[in-house]
Amino acid sequence: MRLHPPQQVERFTSGGWWTGDTxxxxxxxxxSARPEAVAIVDPLNKPSLMDGPVxxxxxxxxxxxxxxxxxxxxxxxxxxxxxxxxxxxxxxxxxxxxxxxxxxxxxxxxxxxxxxxxxxxxxxxxxxxxxxxxxxxxxxxxxxxxxxxxxxxxxxxxxxxxxxxxxxxxxxxxxxxxxxxxxxxxTDPNDCVTICWTSGTEATPKGVPRCHYDWFAVESNTTAAPSLTGDDVVLNPFPMVNMAGIGGVFLPWLRTGFQMVQHHPFDLLGYLDQITEERVTYTLAPPALLTMLLRNPEMLERYDISSLTRIGSGSAPLPPWMVKGWQERHGIAIINFFGSNEGIALLSDPVNIPDPEERARFFPRPGVPGGAWPGTLAATRVKLVDPVSGEEITEPGRPGELHLSGPTVFAGYLAGTADADPFDEDGYLVTGDVFEIDGPGGRYLRYVDRARDLIIRGGVNIAPAELEALLAGHPAVVEVAVVGYPDEVLGERVCAVVAPRDDVDLPSLVDFLKERGIASYKLPERLEIVEGLPRNAVGKILKRDLREQL
Structure with a gap:
């Protein structure tokens, strides 16, 4: 099953962005090159997962x-x-x-x-x-x-x-x-090698066929951003079923030959044990975990994490104070990833964005003069589109849906699994993600939220991701999701759904946000306390379920 049309293959192979790698x-x-080197290590808890030796x-x-x-x-x-x-x-x-x-x-x-x-x-x-x-x-x-x-x-x-x-x-x-x-x-590099499945947060999962060409275009970025080599020991806590596990670890492993240590399902103490025992140099972790560990230094003191030099994170906005804290307290650089099964592969690395707070807030804006980005980002093109007028947005501070084209983008959904064409009239992938142009000289993109998750309160758009990133800094909050709930007058109002560490109430959350100078129309008007947020099979928060409950 050859995925991309011949003209696409010619375009990216002639530019050197697609190679003969499989x-x-x-x-x-x-x-052949590393026969006696350790390639892969089982998780410590394997006997609880399946039969067979560790x-x-x-x-x-x-x-x-x-x-x-x-x-x-x-x-x-x-x-x-x-x-x-x-x-x-x-x-x-x-x-x-x-x-x-x-x-x-x-x-x-x-x-x-x-x-x-x-x-x-x-x-x-x-x-x-x-x-x-x-x-x-x-x-x-x-x-x-x-x-x-x-x-x-x-x-x-x-x-x-x-x-x-x-x-x-x-x-x-x-x-x-x-x-x-x-x-x-x-074997042709344009042959389909995987069919992954979208997370299904809103509907039935869609099949995402990927070939060697576009997978290794993703790998070019995920290997370059953390500067991975064969000398690294990488702890993989993400299931090898989608972009994070395959694109973020499995393919860089094949490229460099580092030692891959498997982990499943996520268990904090086991995870820290493996970092200590295997002398892990690089791993991936969700923002909520990194925030929690930074707030609980006494937990980290029981483990030797001195081998760890960088951590990849993403799937939700990274709090700038958290990224700065890991760098200043532990000398560990947090790499900010933004990806999707369909081929979004934006990332902010410590070489090109050395300031940790900027790295947390911004992603590259490919195609802008003066930007030097790793991997295949130089061949990526993006545009922001006003979801109402369809007008392309070129000025900072105005939200628009991200449309993206480049060597990392897939060829289209598996037949019978999607109703709509995911590409616009220019062949750009319509991502469903809202960004703004930001930073010095408009060099960066700043993530706003998923288009479907925006809350429209009295005709004004509110980005839950912005509020979630701020509320994650509240000392009583373990994890938080912000969603809209129906209102007869305003259309929607804002609700914060919080899994707390300590007692917390709505006034304290509102005061916390006010201290950060946020606009009053964005402030949550309702608080729901939960033991944990609902998540799908790959760890994404099921906001649909939360909205239905509200």
Missing amino acids: VDRLFREQV RRLTWAQLGAEADRIAAVLLEAGVLQGDVVAVQLPNSVELAVTFLAVARIGAVVTPLPVQYREYELAQVIRLAAVKVFVTAERVGDRDNAEIVRRLEVPAPPIVLAWGDPARDLETAIADPAMLAAHLKGLE
């Missing part, structure tokens, strides 16, 4: 494992271009399966372990899944049996790690079959 080519290069594999061992599973997949009937669904926790087995599927030129659709019968049946049908690889047990769930019992038109073959009948841990197939297949295999 997942399997980079993998084989690392196996493993630490070298690149040579990983290569042999991937070849073995590739032969098993061929024996099961998988051909080039066939779709293989993989539902596994972050583990050695997940990486082995992913690499084995790519080895034979098939397509992997990685699924969050939280998916149940409803989502699994949808994915199997929409992606025409031929083989489904999982674990016999995922946590306390008999996952392989659940998949086998699904009532779908064309049931996939189910292969399972820990299967009593044929455990993938020890399964052997004829290696001559793999050799013969590889001899006749021709």
Whole structure:
């Protein structure tokens, strides 16, 4: 399945933004160059996730494992271009399966372990899944049996790690079959290699096919921003099912050959243990966690994090004081990422934006003279569009929806999974994210909010993300979401939904915001206290659920 049209391929290959790299080519290069180096380490709590030993594999061992599973997949009937669904926790087995599927030129659709019968049946049908690889047990769930019992038109073959009948841990197939297949295999970087699924915060998940070309254009940025090398030890706490896990860790791992330490599900004490024991140099973490750790220095004092030099964060606005605090107290640079499965890949790194508070607030505005940005951002073009008039916005301080074009952008949704064309008349991806032009000389973009999350109070737009970033600094707030609720007079009013650390009330939150000089029309008029915010399978807050509750 070739994804991008020939003129697109010519444009980005001639400019050097797309190369001949493929997942399997980079993998084989690392196996050859670093055979005895440790490639991957299992999470400490693996026995609670699935059957099988906790493993630490070298690149040579990983290569042999991937070849073995590739032969098993061929024996099961998988051909080039066939779709293989993989539902596994972050583990050695997940990486082995992913690499084995790519080895034979098939397509992997990685699924969050939280998916149940409803989502699994949808994915199997929409992606025409031929083989489904999982674990016999995922946590306390008999996952392989659940998949086998699904009532779908064309049931996939189910292969399972820990299967009593044929455990993938020890399964052997004829290696001559793999050799013969590889001899006749021709892989093009424009071939589809993954089908990821959108988070589904507002609707049924959409399939996002990605090829080697656009994935490695993303990787160019996520490797360059933290200056990753083969000497790094990287702790990966994000499921390898979407942009964060695949684009942020898996592909940079194949590019550089660093040691990848898997973590799943997120457990704070286990996470800090792994940083200490593995001497981790780089990791990823959500803003709420970084804020909490900065406010609880006594917790960090029990662990040795001296090896850690930088942390990638994103998915929500970063409080400037938090980014500054990590740099000043611990000498750790926070890299601000803004990405999507469809191909947004904006980031603010400490080399090009050394001021930590600016790095928290701003993203590059590609195409503006005087900007020097890492990776493929130089080939990216953006425009802000007024959502009402359709006019392109070129002046600072005026919110507009981000439209984006470049080598990181996908070719379009999987057939049958989206109703609308995601591109505008100029071929730019319509992101649904609202930004403003900001900073000295208009060199930066400042995130405002998701277009669908904007609150319209009395005809005036209010960005929840702005309020959330400020309220995250309140000492009694662990995490917060701001949403609108219906009002007969104003249309909507503002509600803060807070998971608190200590007692907190609405007047204290309002006073906290007033002290920061915020406009009075943005102040929340309602407070809801919750134990925790609802999140989807990849950790995004389900604001739809909160709005429905209100």
